[in-house]
Amino acid sequence: MKLPQLKLKQRMILILGIMALIQTGFIGLFALHYLERSLDEQIAQRALDVAKTIAVMPHVAEAVEQKNSNYLQPLSLSLAKTTGARFVVIGDNKGIRLAHPIPEKIGYSMSDDDGDSGSQALIQGYGYIAKAVGSLGWSMRGKTPIINPEGNIVGIISVGYDLDRVNQIINRYRLTLILVILCSFMLSAVIAVWFASHFKSAIFGLEPEQIARLFDEQRATLESVREGIIAINNASEITTINQAAIETLGLPKDINLIGRKVDEILPDSSMLSVLKSGEPQFDSEVWRGDHCIIANRLPLKQGDTIIGAVSSFRRKDELDMISQKLTRIQQYADTLRSQSHEYSNKLHTIAGLIQIGATDQALQLIGQETQSHQALIKLLMKAVPDPVLAGCLLGKYNRAREMGLSLVIDPESEMTSLPDKLPREQLVSILGNLIDNALEATLNYHAREGIVQLSMTDLGNDLIFEIEDQGPGIPLEQQDKIFEKGVSSKSNDGHGYGLHLVKNLLDKLNGTITIESSSDGGSRFTVYIPKNKK
Numbered sequence: 001m002k003l004p005q006l007k008l009k010q011r012m013i014l015i016l017g018i019m020a021l022i023q024t025g026f027i028g029l030f031a032l033h034y035l036e037r038s039l040d041e042q043i044a045q046r047a048l049d050v051a052k053t054i055a056v057m058p059h060v061a062e063a064v065e066q067k068n069s070n071y072l073q074p075l076s077l078s079l080a081k082t083t084g085a086r087f088v089v090i091g092d093n094k095g096i097r098l099a100h101p102i103p104e105k106i107g108y109s110m111s112d113d114d115g116d117s118g119s120q121a122l123i124q125g126y127g128y129i130a131k132a133v134g135s136l137g138w139s140m141r142g143k144t145p146i147i148n149p150e151g152n153i154v155g156i157i158s159v160g161y162d163l164d165r166v167n168q169i170i171n172r173y174r175l176t177l178i179l180v181i182l183c184s185f186m187l188s189a190v191i192a193v194w195f196a197s198h199f200k201s202a203i204f205g206l207e208p209e210q211i212a213r214l215f216d217e218q219r220a221t222l223e224s225v226r227e228g229i230i231a232i233n234n235a236s237e238i239t240t241i242n243q244a245a246i247e248t249l250g251l252p253k254d255i256n257l258i259g260r261k262v263d264e265i266l267p268d269s270s271m272l273s274v275l276k277s278g279e280p281q282f283d284s285e286v287w288r289g290d291h292c293i294i295a296n297r298l299p300l301k302q303g304d305t306i307i308g309a310v311s312s313f314r315r316k317d318e319l320d321m322i323s324q325k326l327t328r329i330q331q332y333a334d335t336l337r338s339q340s341h342e343y344s345n346k347l348h349t350i351a352g353l354i355q356i357g358a359t360d361q362a363l364q365l366i367g368q369e370t371q372s373h374q375a376l377i378k379l380l381m382k383a384v385p386d387p388v389l390a391g392c393l394l395g396k397y398n399r400a401r402e403m404g405l406s407l408v409i410d411p412e413s414e415m416t417s418l419p420d421k422l423p424r425e426q427l428v429s430i431l432g433n434l435i436d437n438a439l440e441a442t443l444n445y446h447a448r449e450g451i452v453q454l455s456m457t458d459l460g461n462d463l464i465f466e467i468e469d470q471g472p473g474i475p476l477e478q479q480d481k482i483f484e485k486g487v488s489s490k491s492n493d494g495h496g497y498g499l500h501l502v503k504n505l506l507d508k509l510n511g512t513i514t515i516e517s518s519s520d521g522g523s524r525f526t527v528y529i530p531k532n533k534k
Helices: 008-055 060-065 069-083 119-124 164-202 208-224 243-249 271-277 316-355 359-383 387-402 424-446 498-508
Strands: 087-092 097-099 128-134 137-147 153-162 228-233 238-241 281-288 291-302 305-315 406-409 451-457 462-468 512-517 523-530
Touching: 008 060, 008 069, 008 087, 008 128, 008 137, 008 153, 008 164, 060 069, 060 087, 060 137, 060 153, 069 087, 069 097, 119 137, 119 153, 228 243, 228 271, 243 305, 271 291, 271 305, 359 387, 359 406, 387 406, 387 424, 424 451, 424 462, 424 498, 424 523, 498 512
Parallel strands: 406 451
Antiparallel strands: 087 097, 087 153, 128 137, 137 153, 228 238, 228 305, 281 291, 291 305, 451 462, 462 523, 512 523
16 A cells, blocks of 8 residues: 655655754753763862862861771761761771761771772872762762871771762753753744745745656657757856757767856857846847857746846758748649639639620630630740749749739740759749739739739859839839848838848859849849859
């Protein structure tokens, strides 16, 4: 049967309580031991002092030499009572008792009590203390020799104090110590409850096991995402970095980067400026080696205090690839929608002519439609054998007709030498965005019946595409800024990204683009893409 696991608050109360018991227990035992030793030393010193005082009293040495117990016995009892001693024993130079609280003990050796006849005092001539049990029980004794005026040792004085008083004092302090231990335990429990509550609120009420599980989940999540992620604290030390970040930035995999300063690893990192200013940075382009990285940086705050910063980033070519694929899908969707809408209108018109009996006009319309598409398809098959590029142009042709415009492809165009290494999705993304911009510019300026012209050639070392619209044109002062992200001549939102993407793709292909004013007042965009990328 599995025992229920204690919660964090219960564990902290138990641990702090046990620590308080152990600490106060050790301190109490030490205090009692020290107190007992101190009291023993004080009593022992008092016993020795009293013994020395009696030894130098007048007539004591003379009475001892004369073995005058009649004089010494009442004197010893009187001195014991006066000094609070348990006993005062007087013996001759052979250790034979001359005075004792129990008269029957007089005349016997002092060694009968504790095996100590006082030889140290009688032979060596100096006083000493001893703790022993004798005929009167446990006592602390002070023994000193009796020396006559001639300097001879004639006897011994033994003064003993009862240790029961010491035990009473120790017991009283022991009771006090137990009360202190209980109070310390109660105080520790109160502190543990407060600290555990405060600590749990700081960790959002989670148990340690839950925190460990969340940490493992967070680490697995960070490693599963394809974006690089780096987090630093307010001391600019790296606290989190995933494998994608290490691979994207080309950092060494065999070195632990946690705890390292971010400016040591990435000297040109802008995370320090985010940490200092607290202002986030979005979609920042950073060059790392030979590839561009798109980074987002956000400050980490606790209340109003900045405690760190986090950066997520990904290689720009990966984002461009996704964008290009989405653009290609959008172009395919536009092509299908345009063709569907166009043919739906034609079919409705033909059906209406047949219903009213105008069969000749219906046949003529069918012939015109067939001739128009056949001519376009024939031109594309001859000039543009690549199916991806041809499909893109066919879709834009139908898109223009749906908008009430005309996409005119120069019959002299030729694009038969597309390099195999040239990514088709990048090419159709460049051409598609330029044609879309030309169609929108022409429609906004002419409303209907406008013309967009396209010419292509692959003669020489470059692929050349020329797109001319009948829009309002682009002022000379805006031509240098038109390729920046978010810059557009249109007032509504959602524009300013197509030409920016075109410029980035051309940069990757080592291509160039120029803008000129056409003879009709519109704009002419000319694209040059080298056949052999350097």
